Amino acid sequence: MIKCVSCDQTYDDNEIVYICEKCGSVLEVEIENNISKDIFDGRKLGLWKYKEFIPVDYSNVVSLDEGGTPFCRCDKLGKELGIDLYVKVEGSNPTGSFKDRGMSVGVTKAVELGVDTVGCASTGNTSASLAAYAARGGLRSIVLLPAGKVALGKLAQAMFYGSEVLSINGNFDQALESATRLANEKYIYLLNSINPFRLEGQKSIGFEIVDELGWKSPDRIILPIGNAGNISAIWKGITEFYNADYIDEKPIMTGIQAEGAAPIVEAFKNKSYSINPVENPETVATAIRIGNPVSHIKALRAIYDSDGYVDSVTDEEILDAQKLLARVEGIGVEPASASSIAGLKKLVDKGVVDKGERVVAVVTGHILKDPDVAIKASAKPIEIEPDFNQLKAILEKKVS
Numbered sequence: 001m002i003k004c005v006s007c008d009q010t011y012d013d014n015e016i017v018y019i020c021e022k023c024g025s026v027l028e029v030e031i032e033n034n035i036s037k038d039i040f041d042g043r044k045l046g047l048w049k050y051k052e053f054i055p056v057d058y059s060n061v062v063s064l065d066e067g068g069t070p071f072c073r074c075d076k077l078g079k080e081l082g083i084d085l086y087v088k089v090e091g092s093n094p095t096g097s098f099k100d101r102g103m104s105v106g107v108t109k110a111v112e113l114g115v116d117t118v119g120c121a122s123t124g125n126t127s128a129s130l131a132a133y134a135a136r137g138g139l140r141s142i143v144l145l146p147a148g149k150v151a152l153g154k155l156a157q158a159m160f161y162g163s164e165v166l167s168i169n170g171n172f173d174q175a176l177e178s179a180t181r182l183a184n185e186k187y188i189y190l191l192n193s194i195n196p197f198r199l200e201g202q203k204s205i206g207f208e209i210v211d212e213l214g215w216k217s218p219d220r221i222i223l224p225i226g227n228a229g230n231i232s233a234i235w236k237g238i239t240e241f242y243n244a245d246y247i248d249e250k251p252i253m254t255g256i257q258a259e260g261a262a263p264i265v266e267a268f269k270n271k272s273y274s275i276n277p278v279e280n281p282e283t284v285a286t287a288i289r290i291g292n293p294v295s296h297i298k299a300l301r302a303i304y305d306s307d308g309y310v311d312s313v314t315d316e317e318i319l320d321a322q323k324l325l326a327r328v329e330g331i332g333v334e335p336a337s338a339s340s341i342a343g344l345k346k347l348v349d350k351g352v353v354d355k356g357e358r359v360v361a362v363v364t365g366h367i368l369k370d371p372d373v374a375i376k377a378s379a380k381p382i383e384i385e386p387d388f389n390q391l392k393a394i395l396e397k398k399v400s
């Protein structure tokens with residue numbers, strides 16, 4: 001059953017509906033389950049390990065074996081911050097971001113509904129993922145991208161997997177408005193995170209985290225917020241496992257926005273559920289260059305219900321954290337993902353994160369998504385002739 005988060009209006013799972021027809025709020029899929037968690041024993045880690053909690057027909061699944069991503073304990077960085085740190089590396093998904101979890105469920109649902117064309121607006125990763133899963137599911141796909149603001153790796157993916165790519169002279173929020181109109185007029189089945197089935201896939205990040213910790217909740221989960229779908233999804237997953245008695249506690253949900261695109265931070269300061277959209281969002285982290293996050297109500301609910309926190313970080317803090325994670329722990333992420341780590345540092349300094357906390361930082365996309373930023377932030381390669389003496393001279397200079 002699909003349910004409105006604000007007025008409790010319900011819809012059948014097979015109705016194509018994105019916002020509540022009664023009150024205009026966002027929707028979510030309600031899951032009821034009282035199976036024992038023993039059913040998961042011996043199954044491989046990944047989204048479909050938890051198929052009893054995923055409300056689509058598994059016999060028609062469109063999957064690229066998403067999820068089951070690395071869960072890296074980071075002792076060096078953890079020690080520096082005075083916490084027990086784990087990093088959930090979502091860049092290791094099939095197209096290099098967490099969106100694959102949502103897209104596997106979303107495209108499976110699209111096939112189930114019998115639609116022939118799927119589409120989305122995207123800052124990049126959603127389009128890359130949609131393109132791949134639409135190909136896998138045999139559907140036509142249309143993606144709307146903000147012109148000049150999509151990182152190169154993501155653009156290459158969307159084009160190469162065979163989506164019809166439309167470059168809009170505007171920002172993401174404007175592209176999403178157009179995509180939503182196309183969906184309302186039935187040109188496309190919309191697979192942005194306003195589609196509640198997307199979040200049903202992404203909630204598996206929460207499932208995996210507590211499963212990997214031996215059916216225990218961490219003290220805190222921290223992650224970037226853009227359109228605000230993922231924090232809502234992870235909280236939904238955690239809450240479902242809590243309600244099923246698989247875990248005894250829930251984590252403090254902590255979201256991080258980029259300073260130039262931080263309407264949820266402002267709402268949080270006002271203890272409000274409503275946001276003032278940012279007209280011209282700007283940040284080096286193009287993935288979260290979003291001024292009017294559609295799932296803000298769900299995200300703020302996750303934050304308030306978990307005694308959580310939201311803060312913003314500057315572009316400089318993001319780029320520093322991206323480098324830190326790569327150079328101290330060997331984990332390469334795109335700028336948006338590094339905002340988790342930048343935010344964590346900031347909140348440790350502020351005393352919001354306590355010493356000794358067990359924290360899971362979700363890093364959402366792979367470093368190769370945005371090669372331009374990585375190259376710009378690095379020293380240039382040293383050019384030399386294929387001459388061994390020259391080579392030795394350079395190494396001796398470096399080493400001494």
Ligand code: AN7
Binds near residue numbers: 122224287336364365
């Ligand atoms: C790497 O691809 O919105 O808060 O269109 O690509 O769930 O939106 C991407 C978002 C974080 C924010 N990290 O997640 C898109 C898009 C990365 C991302 C986010 C995105 P949400």
